[in-house]
Amino acid sequence: QWIYLNGDFVAKEDAKISVYDHGFLYGDGIFEGIRIYDGNIFRLKEHLDRLYDSAKSIQLDIPLTYEEMQEAVVETVRRNELRNGYIRLVVSRGPGDLGLDPRRCPKAFVIIIVEQLAIYPEEAYRNGLVSISVSPRRNIPDALNPKIKSLNYLNNILVKLQANLAGVGEAIMLNAQGYVAEGSSDNIFIVKKGVVYTPPCWVGALEGITRGAIIELCGKLGYPLREEPFTLHDVYTADEVFFTGTAAEVIAVREVDGRTIGAGKAGPITTHLLEEFRKIVTVDGVQ
Ligand code: PMP
Structure with missing residues (x-):
């Protein structure tokens, strides 16, 4: 399983974030949950619209353009060779110091995880x-x-x-x-x-x-x-x-x-x- 970690694809075991990441310290970040059905990423555009709106509202600069983000999601799905599954896209404020000031976090951190989904029977x-x-x-x-x-x-x-x-x-x-x-x-x-x-x-x-x-x-x-x-x-x-x-x-x-x-x-x-x-x-x- 390959995880998209700020531009790199890393194995699940190696997918780690900083303990200073404000997503972890303060819940400062945003996310999306998206489905893949038979290779089709369902309503990806709507999910990305909501993601970028959430980012704007909390003044979070997503370090990827909309097109780059779309490509990153598609590429993560492709690398994992999953035709049916679930995508978790997270953008956190990124690593900073222990204070909650987002100005201390120079760069947002992007994570994309693709995996099987446990759904209701x-x-x-x-x-x-x-x-x-x-x-x-x-x-x-x-x-x-x-x-x-x-x-x-x-x-x-x-x-x-x-x-x-x-x-x-x-x-x-x-x-x-x-x-x-x-x-x-x-x-x-x-x-x-x-x-x-x-x-x-x-x-x-x-x-x-x-x-x-x-x-x-x-x-x-x-x-x-x-x-x-x-x-x-x-x-x-x-x-x-x-x-x-x-x-x-x-x-x-x-x-x-x-x-x-x-x-x-x-x-x-x-x-x-x-x-x-x-x-x-x-x-x-x-x-
Ligand atoms: N409400 C909350 C609080 C949610 O987290 C979600 C997403 N899982 C939903 C509603 C359903 O939204 P969506 O159809 O976009 O998954």
């Missing part, structure tokens, strides 16, 4: 996940703006810890006002009376690439889609609930906080969206 897509709502709140826009895909994931880790404790795969995070925001690493959708709802990102959700693809598919397939804030009550009483994310794709939820959702398995619209999503993943991207 196919059975989970048919039967749906059990989920819970958790107490950590999705931060509201300032430093931890959900639009910035930063290396500060402690809040999401707290969500994951509660999910682990309850023995569930993904959990539902609310924002400070109590509106449903997203999962620990997935966006959330509900379906009621044929209408598909997802929280607008300003409620406290990452502008997920999968979320965007599902919104587009709803348009194409004729499902009315509303970006509207909603509460746990709306989740409990929905006909269908599903999460979307690069790793999870479109995964149904059959139970939330002990309430059975709809028929207690993947609903028809969720199933249809997953089917159609799996048709576009091999074509809509960079080959």
Whole structure:
């Protein structure tokens, strides 16, 4: 396995970063998770757009142009000879001193890792996940703006810890006002009376690439889609609930906080969206 480390390709065992890297010391950096489906890097452009936007927002100078970054990703995939897998692209502030001042970090550090992906078993897509709502709140826009895909994931880790404790795969995070925001690493959708709802990102959700693809598919397939804030009550009483994310794709939820959702398995619209999503993943991207 070859890891892209700031311009070099190194073996996994030799892929190391400085203990002075501010990505490590302060979570000062950004990242992307991207899928490769049958040699197609799904929506690479959208992921790179989000990466460069995140960088701009935190005044991080990515030492590669957009084209060089695209080429670095493609080359890392090629070297690893993986036709299906997952890409983790990280840009950290780079090595500095122990103070948190980013001016002490002369050059950002770029890492690209490509590997196999452990995904949910196919059975989970048919039967749906059990989920819970958790107490950590999705931060509201300032430093931890959900639009910035930063290396500060402690809040999401707290969500994951509660999910682990309850023995569930993904959990539902609310924002400070109590509106449903997203999962620990997935966006959330509900379906009621044929209408598909997802929280607008300003409620406290990452502008997920999968979320965007599902919104587009709803348009194409004729499902009315509303970006509207909603509460746990709306989740409990929905006909269908599903999460979307690069790793999870479109995964149904059959139970939330002990309430059975709809028929207690993947609903028809969720199933249809997953089917159609799996048709576009091999074509809509960079080959
Ligand atoms: N929300 C959060 C907090 C995430 O980290 C992710 C990415 N794993 C998502 C949503 C889903 O976004 P995407 O579809 O771009 O993977």
